Amino acid sequence: MPSKDFLKVTELVSRKHHPRDITVVMTGGEPLLRNDLADIGKKLRAQGFRWSLVTNGYLLEPRRLNELINAGLGAITISLDGPAEQHNWLRVNPDSYRRAIEAIRLVARAGRLTADVVTCVNQKNIGLLPRIQEILTETGIRKWRLFTITPIGRAADIEDFNLTGEQYYQLLQFIEQNRNSVSFPEATFSCESYIGKFENKAREGFFFCRAGIHIGSILANGDISACPNIDRTLVQGNIYQDDFTDIWENKFQPFRNRDWTKINGCADCNQYRYCEGNGIHWWDYENRRILLCNYSKMKQS
């Protein structure tokens, strides 16, 4: 997508909403593949927005980070999915771990940035969480967010990606124990799903899926949706045909009224009033089918 098309949309948004209350998160794919990222960031700041970045860190060397901070970058998230072997296995790149660690060290030293590391927990690294914790402590990073894989795309077919209910429970226990650690980076669970008795313990605040309520996205082809990992049948429009602000104000009904999720197992579940159908990214909207309910999985195990 040419940057001017994206910036045209943000310009419209800035006229209708207060840009100071909005953060533009650049994600992907890998946003650092774009050479015009700093230029885009500078223009977003000129429009009044804040901006941040989710990256695998592969292309984040000192000069690039300097350029991004100069352009008003305020927050950054870097992915690290384990020690070298496990990280490189998941990323399918033998050099990925080394570069990610260098990038984490770099952002940990950058006083201007609020930074964290995200770890995608899977069968290969669930037993290595204390080791990852040690590695992160050595880098100087202070915040660590853990999440699991949604069973879509490649992850739907590979068993090693998905945790059992018992492992999911084990993950949440680990986070709870390290939630307020002063010796290690502070661990927290992502906003991915309702976690029953671990609510407010493994994560600050109670579960609430913000997709389409606080979060809108523009995808590479111009599609307008909520979080970028949500089922494509929930796309609400396209910036090349629609006014983003009009779509935001007048569509997004499936995100804002989630009664449609009260079907099948969710219809009779006594936790529904807390989770309201869980995170939208767990749903196959077209077939009105939840891909996975981690709470049920934990309970069954």
Add this chain to the structure above:
Amino acid sequence: MDNPNYHRYYRRRKLLRTVFGVFSLSGILFAFQACYGTPKDFGLDVVIKGRVTSASTKTVLPGIRVDVGLNGQYTLTGSDGMFLMYCEKMREYHLTFSDPKTPRDTRYASRDTIIRPSLTEDSQTVLNLDIQLQ
């Protein structure tokens, strides 16, 4: 629309908090990211910008390195002699302007400057400098 949650969570003019810009899309990476997002940026920065000119000829000076003394942060002036950088909010900045490119005998002398901005809580502080190098 009848669901009370709809009203509780959706105040449409106020709640557009985050816009995700996805420029480079990879189907595979969708599987890896369960929840996108970054930590909150508290916006604790100031804009330092300005123009660097020659004290003798008054012409603009491109390629001048501006160091701000924070974790090695620096920028270079553009073809119009202008520079702009967002910097961590501090009580004072030790700025150094140096000319890294031209041969030593024709190089402009480096200049150090200390600025102490009056920082406001709410609005973005902009420091606008006009620097002349000898």
